[in-house]
Amino acid sequence: MFTTAWTASPQSPSIGFTPNWSQEGFWRQSLRQVVRLSAGGDRVRIRLSNAYGTSPLRIAGATLARPAAGVGAAGAALRSEPVRLAFGGAASVEIPARGEIVGDAAELAVAAGESVTVTLHLDAVTGPATFHAQAFTTSYRGAGDLLAETGGAGFDEATESWYFLSGVDVSAGRTDGVALFGDSITDGFGSTPGANRRWSDALAARTGRPVLNAGIGGNLLLNDSAWYGEKGVHRLERDVLGMAGVDTLVVLLGLNDIGFSEGAAEPTYRPAPLVEVRELIAGHRELIRQARGRGLRVVGATLLPFGGSDHWGERAAKVSHEFNEWVRRSGEYDVVVDLHGALGGAGEVDALCPAYDFGDHLHPNDLGYEVMADVVGSVL
Template structure:
């Protein structure tokens, strides 16, 4: 039985937060991406997403290997991937493809490279904007290149790749649905110190990151992805081996109307706590109808002093958190607000956990989040 060991939620091509290659796409190039697995096994396969493509996408070839340093690989670990027995694959517009399994022994916590060769112009590429991990591009067919110097271009986004699965045979996976805090904003780039990484290390269970920076519970965005109530089925429920969902979402719905800094919301919709609560109920219903064993609610982190803060935002956030804590509608509650709050001011992040924008945790804060969540899983 295959188990999802790593995921990245697809987003439509956009300029996004930092320079990326999603709009220009790829042509006569190879793309090497590095992902850290939360479940090991003896065989591995990859899931490639063309969710936002408008014409077929040609994959001329693909390979996997155990990562070394940067874009380099351990040469003896390189395996060519096949798709229905063929080395190439054509993914239809808005479709996806799953590779055949490749024999490669991997342990939980190891990093895998996935290399894709594009021999035809791809057009704009479905991607995940904020990887906080380098991805690499080079000219021509570099599927078997062991030396990372063959890939001179670097970005911090993932492209086309949406999941890696291993034959771990696990059915106790944890999926974290959220926004930039789950995606890992504020963590050390390239160090795998997001809170999903910390939770996987603490629990020993497969943990899937279904966060998208800027994501909202109730509204779609060109930069920040489809609303969480719509993408849950694709980004969580469709992956094998998941039995627990942790929900940490709603802060951007509350806070975007407090700031002029958001490029796709001018003005941002103003939502009520009642609307947010109904959104959370929709997530709970979907998860239970899909047969998940547990659905855990996480309270919103303190955000006083940030660009999301204001009198209305404060009242709405407090009301949502109180409902998560006391309604009994979630199977359990991870009270991340209390775990990370400043003892001197409960509306603010404790300074030792603050990345610096009073909104996102740093590496230490993400560890505390994982510890708090692990205690109720």
């Protein structure tokens, strides 16, 4: 019996927040990606997504290994011999446009908190690539077939995004997984890159449970976006409910729906409708309905303070206050966690405590993410 131990929610190819390879795609190259698992087991299998591909995606080969510590090209080095992966017994596979596959299980004993490296050989033109924009972890590519490359020297390019890889499952047989569903705060913006200091990482360490990060930077509950993924009410099925071993959903979503209309006229924010609190509540009720339909316990979180940020304004303040009061008092969530109260500054209820502020008055820093994990972990 398998348990999902890591996820990254797929996004359509875009310029994104930092330079990436999603729009150009890959051809006659190998792609090496490092992910940290929140559960262990004796066997491992991977999930690959071509959700936004308009043509079939050919995977010429894939391997799994343990990464060696290092930076730059050395970060692509391995400390174990790569294990060849198979798909329906074959070394290669073609994933249909808009499709997803789960590979065969490979023998590799891994522990919770351990990282693994997945290498894909992409010998045919992929076209624009389904990816996850903000990994806060380095991925590598190089020319040719580098599946067996252990030293990492052939991987001469790097980026901070994940491509095609949407999940890793382990033979843990656990059914107590926790999925975090949200935007850039859940995705880990403001945490130290390469250090695994997102609040999902902290929650996994605190609870010892599998924790899946289903955050997308900039994501909206009610509207699709070119950069920021499909709206939350549509993507929950794919990004959470389809994963193995999840029994709890934590929802922290809606701040961008409120705040994008307050910001500067960035093209990625437009159109940015003026969202009413009743619309946010309806969206959250839809998430609750979907999750409970699969038997999940649903935890609702109040929106963090964001006073002084580019999302803040008189209207945003009003709607966020009304929404947070609904979360606290309505009784519609199975459990409520008041992250707004936990991360607020003393005497300034609408602003992040300076000790927890990454610097933009919107996202927590490493310490702030640890506080979030403590608060949520106490009710799980």
